[in-house]
Amino acid sequence: MTDGIKRRDFLKVLGVTGAGATLAGCSTKPAERLLPYLTMPEDITPGVATWYTTVCEGCQAQCGMWVRTREGRAVKVEGNPNHPVSGGALCSKGHATLQQLYNPDRYAGPMVRENGALRPATWEEAETLLSQRIQSAAGNALFVSGHMGPTMTRLVDQFVGAVGGRRVQYDALSEAPLREAMRIAFGVDALPKYDIAGARLLLSFGNDFIGSGASPVEYGRDFSRMSAVDEHGSKGRFVFLGPRLSVTGLNADQWVPIKPGGEASVALAMANIIAGDSGAAGPYDAVLRAFDPRTTAQAAGVSEDDIRDLADRFKNEGPSLALGPGMGAHHRNATAANLAVLILNAVAGNVGRTISLDGGPTQAARPYADVEGAIGAMAGGQVGVVMVHGANPAFTLPSGSGFNDAFGSVGFKVSFAQAPDETSAMADLILPDNHFLESWGDSEPRPGLMTLRQPVMLPVPHFQSKHTGDVLLSVGKRLGHDLGGATFYEYLRAAHEDLHTPAMGEFETAWQDALKKGLVQHDVAPMHADAQLRAPDAALTFDAPALDGDGDLTLLVYPSPRFGAGEFANSPWMLELPDPVSKITWHSWLEINPETADARGLENGAFVTVTSPYGSLTVPVWRYPGIREDAVALAMGAGHTDYGRYANGNGVNAMELLPAVSEQPSGALVTIATKVTIVPTGGGRRLATVEGSNGSQEGRPIAPAVALASLTPGAGHEPADEKGLKELQGVGGFVPVDAQGGTPEAFPLQGSRHAPYDKPEETARWAMAIDLDKCTGCSACVTACQSENNVPFVGEDQVLMGREMHWMRIERYYEKVDATAASDLDVRFLPMLCQQCGNAPCEPVCPVFATYSTPEGVNAQIYNRCVGTRYCANNCPYKVRVFNWYRFTDAIPEPLNWQFNPDCTVRDNGVMEKCSFCMQRVREAENRVALEDRGSIPGDGEVLMACQQSCPAEAIVWGNIRDPNSRVARVSANQRTYRVLNEEINTQPAVNYLKKVTFHEVEAEG
């Protein structure tokens, strides 16, 4: 908190400028106007949050964001409900962008390499140096960019055009094969728009659209709308075809474990069955004929019946939709595989129905081939100055690409990295960019949808960073080019003024409105509404792709749902977030089928040396039933060497095993390229998993399911029969709290209605409902909760000891997983948090009343009163209480601790903590309601829990269950409703779960 003075100054500035919040850029610059989304008070009131609208830059999806600031500091990010991509939700990585903002390892300011070492410089000096070098490079500048907004892209193009050079975009994770397949099939150079929510049968050919696709939040939401059972008892079916179950795959109703690279042949065989002799495949009819279901099935490792059955369904259980292998599954025939799936969709009549050729995601589709060319140019000495912005190719490319050598050979290397990375470690000049939460900008996630990014706070004062747009404008000026604007803010505004049409009213009003809402929708006429399949204009083979090496296992390298391609590897939240699939934190692991592991005598955590023709590395194995026996999988994004204190040396970089090969014809980097051998080293390490029972419920009804066939549409909730408890009462057993009628609204329990508890009808009973049929296990809620409630991260050594502190965890149980044949898949996800028991076992055992039930039925924890006996945690059957074993929060360095939510206590060493239903949010709303004279209970939907707010699947509902019209009461009145362990131990939780619905029969218990 060394920043008291500056913060005060900031408040004064905000105070005097009235309705709009004013943000003084870099103190000498003219003020730029910001508008918060909510009605602004006269000036900022300390203690009252201000919200700003912006756009997330965590990945290419470009979700709209609301940022909550307190006294000038961003403390929480949330999805912008007005935004068509995020729809109000946000993924874990989105939340972790805050930790990138406050990353303690960010560059303190510009750095210049002198005698081999970097030294701090002034911006003046740095910009002068850059202008000189560009001038002396004489038109040989190269700008390597990551994905950027349209205006920034325009500025960079203008800049490189003016100084002489070119720009190359590098997407570490790219949908290039799909884009190329779209071009071949339909002549459309764009990604398709999927209507996942509108499908009734969804096929994913290895596409991990929930964990790491082009738009995880949007697709996750659409998927949950598709697959969750509705009030009519109808539920979409999801079939996953691929060698490994990603988090998306774990949500499937059926898993067809086809061989890696078998997607094209299976899709075409299905298309063959569906098309028959109808000629629906147009120019591809002949191709289809070559894919006889029987032989194809054999080659892909599945049975013919399964393919026929699936094809039948795909045709008849419409509307259907098939997704080709996404970012995580680029093999040497990836374009062909995507094309095959597009053909399958076309013959089933899905084009124009569930697939639209217009309006798809605009980002993340540049191929590796572009960079390949740039590497060649650098290595050939044709580049005088190279500038890298928003990308880290030195880490995300295989070493075989030669990037490092080529980059190193360039005379002058410039990096705009905010924080150290492997590429900037080699740079001669570092011009740290602002974080996107400190920057102006825009993005265009869908054609015509312009979303605006505005700074939500002054740049974090620890770092003298500067917006790259401002740098380019300034350098351009030094070189005598007027690029159109003194600052990037002016440039951006001018760009949007150009886009502005008189029909949209006065620009100033429209601009302010756009800043408030975060977006402007420009009309874009559909261009490809009637596109037909075209004959291919490139040579393609639909056969299984070639794999290098003569190992016996295929290596699948997939993007990490937590790190992406590595961008989030220095965020302790992401490192400590249990992987949605493996539940492992921090370190890397190699996924291997238990059968394969048994054959080699490998237990969890045993080190193996994985060797491909391109490299080898040593990594612990993790036995995973959701991967074929002939494959192993390794996530990208870990194993950094120069990325900051948390990332360095943690895990392994999977890219070391890959060749630098681009897939033809799309040019995408191949990630499923080699066979590998694995040799146990004999050593091992413990995996920092948060899972206790290897995926088994141990016969307990923790996450039960119900078969679709046994649901009665429209039936309400029938209270559980509480057989065991009644039996106990029947034989004279002592049941201190009546087990009957123990619904959440029955709180306070009979016998405890006194003092503030005597008028339950006048107080709320806060309760939650979680629909397990909707939950996808994506874990966004976990990070949202961590961000909102100042939950500390503890480090790998502490996780290994079993001391992770998350208030919410996603339990993952395997019920049916068969990696050998197409079969029903049943994996359950259960978000577990404090159940806010009405009859809480933790309360009577606390010797000092540090935990008790509030009159609203929330199980409160009084941190200041806790002496740390841990008796409450021992007695908690749900094990949702976590203890502060050390002063974890003191270990969080400046300015990472700026993220702390000032409304929520930071807990001290030696006290217990747990979820208390975002009490600070409830209190804030209660105060507001009281001030506005609206009684004492906030209205339904007026308060959102952090987890609920973030959930892309819309699985979590929260509110006052005593109000029969509240959403939580209505959702809970469902025949699928149950409460975990309540029938066994009569805890009367306030958290209702709705059972997962399966297509297959399930056993009654579990």
Added chain:
Amino acid sequence: MATATTERGALTHPDVERLSDVNTDILKILSRPGKGWWALFLLAAAGVGVFFTSWVIQLVRGIGVSGLNDPVGWGVYITCFVFWVGIAHSGTLISAILFLFRAPWRQAVYRTAEAMTVFAVMTAGLFPLIHLGRMWHGYWLFPYPNSRFLWPNFKSPLIWDVFAVTTYFTVSATFFFLGTIPDIAAARDGATGLRKRFYQVISLGWRGTDRQWHHFGKAYIFLAALATPLVLSVHSVVSWDFAMAIVPGWHATIFAPYFVAGAIYSGVAMVITLIVPMRKVWGLEKYVTTKHIDALAKLCLLTSLIVLYSYLCEFFLAWYSGGVIERASFWNRLFGPYWWATWTMLTCNGLVPIMLWFKRVRHSIPALWVISIFVNIGMWFERYVIIVTSLHHEYEPFAWGMYRPSHVEVGILVGSFAWFGFWFLLFTRILPPVAIAELKEVLPPPLRKIRKPAEEAHA
């Protein structure tokens, strides 16, 4: 009666020739200590150093230096707490209950047992403080008047513990001190210098008058009656720390008697462990005869059977209940990752003491001593098993975990034995470790021909 007493006395200590021998033999223990004592004492002092160093490390850094974690919130500390409270039980049993029941063999061993009780409670009482996350707020567990009108939660078994342990310490320390007064006076009479001063003060002016003996007798029997229910209640309360919780493996009605029996069992074993070397070193064979030891061994055997029965009962009921979670908990206890602890417990507490059925074993001092060590180990593991195996596999399979004690915990565990030994070693040099006055009462004629009815009560 008189005949019976004489006969029992004669049987009890046949080798004691004269009353004055008792004074000489016992009080010579209080003379200048030898090298062996000093070696042990320095070892104990070093252990106390380890104990407090470990504790300070934990206070400074946080309780994270232990191996405890989120499913297993209690481990070695609470194991030690229950173990030491258990050890404390036999002292009061021998001195108070057996006093009321007129057991003929208690005089020889009860002083040692009582001292052991007091020091064991002093040790046990530290553990609830040690295990707190915020030890500096430990006083909040006491119901003291405060401006915030905050009281402890009287529903919590931990509060009952606070009362049980403090009461037990007060009563057992008082009882111990009271019983020692006549012997302190005896020591005073032979002492010189500073030591004499010290005894003069703490003997509270004891002169051995009839009037003093009269009051002494009344007070002693009163305190014995007061202490007797505590023997049963304190460990019952300790057992409720577990039985009142809903943790499978803890939540059982059998816990109170089971824990009391276990406490007496471990306490008697500890008495044997302590008295055997004392008897040897100080040549007390004629006061603590094979018969006394045999009686202790029988008590051990009886309680071992109760304890074994309780184990079997628990396993049977877990199976008979049909509850999936209860069954899994006990199956895990036997065959889960902590099987070694459970089988150590079953072997040491259930199987090894079977040998005590044989008189030859009971009369073989070395064998008995070894068995008593086994029982001590077994009873420590019993608490470890109950606490750790129940917590680490509880209701929620996803939240299962493993617990490994850390160096700090081992330091505190070892240090607690040193802390106990430190006080006990001091005791053997300061206070008469065998009850002189009471021994004399049971010695045979001709030293005393007729027992007067009035004295009966003092005996």
